[in-house]
Amino acid sequence: MSRRLGFLAVALCALACSSCGSSSGLYPVTGKVLFNGEPAVGATVTFVRKSSADPLKESTPQGVVAENGMFTLSGPGGDGAPAGEFVVLVEWKEGAGAKRGRAPALSAPDRLKKKYLDPNKPLLTATVEAKSNTLAPFELK
Helix, strand or coil: CHHHHHHHHHHHHHHHHHCCCCCCCCECEEEEEEECCEECCCCEEEEEECCCCCCCCCCCCEEECCCCCEEECEECCEECECCEEEEEEEECECCCCCCCCCCCCCCCCECCCCCCCCCCCCCCEEEECCCCEECCCEEEC
């Protein structure tokens, strides 16, 4: 009888631990981006792993800032980001967020003058934990 109880305890622990994480290895990430206190509507937020050997070639989770300033990360593997330390890049194209019904051109200038786009000299960082993450607002100037 005690052998069965021991097996049952091990099985329950394994089941409990398996429900602690995400099966895809990604965890929900939401946050807010403000520019001079106002939502940076249409800005693109990109998370690049700090430990990345070549940050410009790695698949990275991204989000677009909504009218309320909020973004939600998603990427090629699904919604969210893996747990770890990240450099946060922000690009805000001229015309992004404008109510014209179309996205800005890829060649449109960055309103932030590429100030938040250098992964080697990051101005913003974030930690994604192995749980649902709501980050503190990123205040841009």
